[in-house]
Amino acid sequence: MPRLLLDKDKCLRNIEKMARKASRNSLSFRPHCKTHQSAEIASWLRDFDISSLTVSSFLMARYFARAGWEDILVAFPFQPGELDHLVELSEHCKLSILVDSPAALPFLNHIPKQVDFYVDIDTGYGRTGVRAENPELIEQIISKAAANSKLKFRGFYCHAGHSYKASGQKQRNAIHQKALYDLGGLKKQFEHHNAKVLYGDTPSCSTQKEFGTIDELTPGNFFFYDLIQYSHGACNMKDIAVAMECPVAGRYPTGERILIHGGAIHFSKESLLLNGDSIFGQLVQGTDRGWTHTSQEKYLTSISQEHGVMEQCGDLIREVNIGDKLLFLPVHSCLTANLMREYYSLDGIPIATLNS
Amino acid sequence: MPRLLLDKDKCLRNIEKMARKASRNSLSFRPHCKTHQSAEIASWLRDFDISSLTVSSFLMARYFARAGWEDILVAFPFQPGELDHLVELSEHCKLSILVDSPAALPFLNHIPKQVDFYVDIDTGYGRTGVRAENPELIEQIISKAAANSKLKFRGFYCHAGHSYKASGQKQRNAIHQKALYDLGGLKKQFEHHNAKVLYGDTPSCSTQKEFGTIDELTPGNFFFYDLIQYSHGACNMKDIAVAMECPVAGRYPTGERILIHGGAIHFSKESLLLNGDSIFGQLVQGTDRGWTHTSQEKYLTSISQEHGVMEQCGDLIREVNIGDKLLFLPVHSCLTANLMREYYSLDGIPIATLNS
Numbered sequence: 001m002p003r004l005l006l007d008k009d010k011c012l013r014n015i016e017k018m019a020r021k022a023s024r025n026s027l028s029f030r031p032h033c034k035t036h037q038s039a040e041i042a043s044w045l046r047d048f049d050i051s052s053l054t055v056s057s058f059l060m061a062r063y064f065a066r067a068g069w070e071d072i073l074v075a076f077p078f079q080p081g082e083l084d085h086l087v088e089l090s091e092h093c094k095l096s097i098l099v100d101s102p103a104a105l106p107f108l109n110h111i112p113k114q115v116d117f118y119v120d121i122d123t124g125y126g127r128t129g130v131r132a133e134n135p136e137l138i139e140q141i142i143s144k145a146a147a148n149s150k151l152k153f154r155g156f157y158c159h160a161g162h163s164y165k166a167s168g169q170k171q172r173n174a175i176h177q178k179a180l181y182d183l184g185g186l187k188k189q190f191e192h193h194n195a196k197v198l199y200g201d202t203p204s205c206s207t208q209k210e211f212g213t214i215d216e217l218t219p220g221n222f223f224f225y226d227l228i229q230y231s232h233g234a235c236n237m238k239d240i241a242v243a244m245e246c247p248v249a250g251r252y253p254t255g256e257r258i259l260i261h262g263g264a265i266h267f268s269k270e271s272l273l274l275n276g277d278s279i280f281g282q283l284v285q286g287t288d289r290g291w292t293h294t295s296q297e298k299y300l301t302s303i304s305q306e307h308g309v310m311e312q313c314g315d316l317i318r319e320v321n322i323g324d325k326l327l328f329l330p331v332h333s334c335l336t337a338n339l340m341r342e343y344y345s346l347d348g349i350p351i352a353t354l355n356s
Numbered sequence: 357m358p359r360l361l362l363d364k365d366k367c368l369r370n371i372e373k374m375a376r377k378a379s380r381n382s383l384s385f386r387p388h389c390k391t392h393q394s395a396e397i398a399s400w401l402r403d404f405d406i407s408s409l410t411v412s413s414f415l416m417a418r419y420f421a422r423a424g425w426e427d428i429l430v431a432f433p434f435q436p437g438e439l440d441h442l443v444e445l446s447e448h449c450k451l452s453i454l455v456d457s458p459a460a461l462p463f464l465n466h467i468p469k470q471v472d473f474y475v476d477i478d479t480g481y482g483r484t485g486v487r488a489e490n491p492e493l494i495e496q497i498i499s500k501a502a503a504n505s506k507l508k509f510r511g512f513y514c515h516a517g518h519s520y521k522a523s524g525q526k527q528r529n530a531i532h533q534k535a536l537y538d539l540g541g542l543k544k545q546f547e548h549h550n551a552k553v554l555y556g557d558t559p560s561c562s563t564q565k566e567f568g569t570i571d572e573l574t575p576g577n578f579f580f581y582d583l584i585q586y587s588h589g590a591c592n593m594k595d596i597a598v599a600m601e602c603p604v605a606g607r608y609p610t611g612e613r614i615l616i617h618g619g620a621i622h623f624s625k626e627s628l629l630l631n632g633d634s635i636f637g638q639l640v641q642g643t644d645r646g647w648t649h650t651s652q653e654k655y656l657t658s659i660s661q662e663h664g665v666m667e668q669c670g671d672l673i674r675e676v677n678i679g680d681k682l683l684f685l686p687v688h689s690c691l692t693a694n695l696m697r698e699y700y701s702l703d704g705i706p707i708a709t710l711n712s
Contacts, residue, residue, distance in 0.1 A: 080679035323436035
């Protein structure tokens with residue numbers, strides 16, 4: 001069976017580096033735990049004096065609350081179908097939610113405990129949030145919410161996810177600068193509310209040096225990183241903290257093809273375009289303890305449900321036998337980790353997640 | 357939370373139609389259960405006198421064996437790492453495996469109970485299997501296996517998965533005809549072994565009328581079908597038996613955009629190219645009982661981990677409110693079903709799977 005290996009040392013270094021960056025910039029740090037979805041990995045944050053988390057669903061919020069976390073932001077626009085979960089969670093922890101429309105507020109009229117909210121701001125990504133150019137709508141939300149004594153406006157949240165679509169660092173910088181400008185403007189305009197600003201996609205948090213008037217960073221993928229992050233210059237190959245271990249199930253000298261057990265239900269179907277071709281993972285070389293990036297680059301070139309195929313393997317096909325285990329860096333570690341549901345330390349110890 | 361709804365009537369009709377087609381062509385029928393991974397759904401096969409299953413992993417084989425199935429083919433080239441599972445399973449059921457290399461055979465030298473094997477044949481897909489043009493290698497495998505009295509050669513297995521890459525029915529027909537020709541030739545050449553031929557990707561099984569010397573059909577996706585199958589002409593819209601039910605979490609009149617809770621960890625990242633754009637699901641209209649395809653076609657145009665976005669929704673945005681539930685046909689039901697791990701009947705009753 002394919003397994004997802006986690007190099008704890010790499011993960012700890014990634015956490016430490018981001019925690020230091022936040023600290024150096026006098027920013028709070030509220031890591032997004034959607035990537036790993038693991039209470040054990042979240043517990044490693046305690047050593048860095050981190051006491052608040054970001055998650056992307058009430059399912060995750062409940063899981064981390066049960067693991068003892070008392071300050072959790074659910075970074076997804078609140079939906080009325082989650083009201084029961086919200087009520088339950090607000091009994092046990094300091095719960096924050098996102099709101100991006102006045103229409104969501106009536107559903108929160110009768111909550112029994114205080115819930116904080118941030119207005120989700122869209123600085124150009126175009127996924128969720130009130131457009132930064134629309135402070136009137138923000139004002140409407142805040143005014144309407146003020147009628148509910150249990151609902152506290154705390155500030156703004158922004159995920160500038162269009163950084164993932166940027167064609168290079170120059171464009172990423174422009175996206176970041178616009179976000180800082182927009183969020184700085186809103187912070188000033190709503191300073192009478194003592195509005196805080198939460199921000200943080202992993203590429204921006206990893207590559208940028210200035211954070212303007214931002215108060216808190218909320219990146220998530222940085223725990224593990226992956227090939228997408230590498231392609232954005234957000235990490236080095238050696239920072240990628242997870243690798244899929246997959247058994248070789250077939251060797252096909254014609255076409256220099258190797259088959260592994262490891263497909264779309266393990267890696268996910270996320271792909272990365274490399275010289276015009278889609279790839280689904282990159283081969284790394286196993287070492288005594290973990291893996292190392294090789295200069296001879298080989299990729300998973302196609303996957304189906306359980307099958308992974310490496311084509312044009314060259315000499316590798318003569319070095320590999322059925323039953324050998326190969327290691328691959330994932331394209332998108334969040335999706336791979338979600339599918340794998342359990343990780344293994346380099347000592348072979350299982351690390352549980354929400355999905356275990 | 358997003359839910360995967362299963363219209364049992366549609367699923368039963370899909371099963372019945374394929375079972376009848378097999379019967380009409382005097383073919384055995386060994387449905388592939390990787391799509392649904394559900395003992396309950398497999399139990400519906402009993403009414404059609406089906407007593408043998410195909411699966412794609414030993415994990416699935418064990419699950420269905422525990423549910424009482426006694427004749428199971430693991431349609432993935434045997435890997436030595438699965439030997440313990442094979443030994444355990446062979447105690448409890450008639451187990452068949454795939455072999456496509458003599459190198460796999462020594463690992464099976466000391467199995468305690470009989471295991472049947474099929475030689476996996478590649479008629480042009482280029483994923484797994486011995487190339488049909490290489491009967492010498494088949495002969496090598498059969499000869500080498502003959503030394504193991506517990507290992508019984510039963511015939512050939514072929515998944516002509518390149519039918520999914522075909523640009524139209526003409527090309528699909530050619531792929532099918534070549535497979536029939538190749539497999540017919542091998543069957544004749546190895547008739548002294550009384551070799552049976554197992555075959556069946558869903559597009560071919562759904563659209564073809566002639567099956568030559570094939571003995572047994574093994575399609576899987578047909579239980580549910582999906583947008584990919586529809587795009588290949590393998591099903592009608594009304595045959596698609598599953599739909600994702602997703603709450604509306606945001607409305608953004610600028611850009612006529614709707615946000616749903618339903619992302620890559622629910623639908624999978626599988627996409628379909630439609631007029632040059634990737635889509636991740638197609639909106640259908642809920643009815644008193646299930647859903648119906650609408651002529652006004654709307655699509656999920658982008659997804660991230662938890663978020664699904666419909667852009668250019670037109671009038672729909674004025675009809676929809678936060679908290680409403682929308683229904684979407686999945687692009688690739690196997691991957692969606694695997695992620696959702698539990699389905700709901702139209703009466704709201706949970707249907708468990710291997711992953712529940």
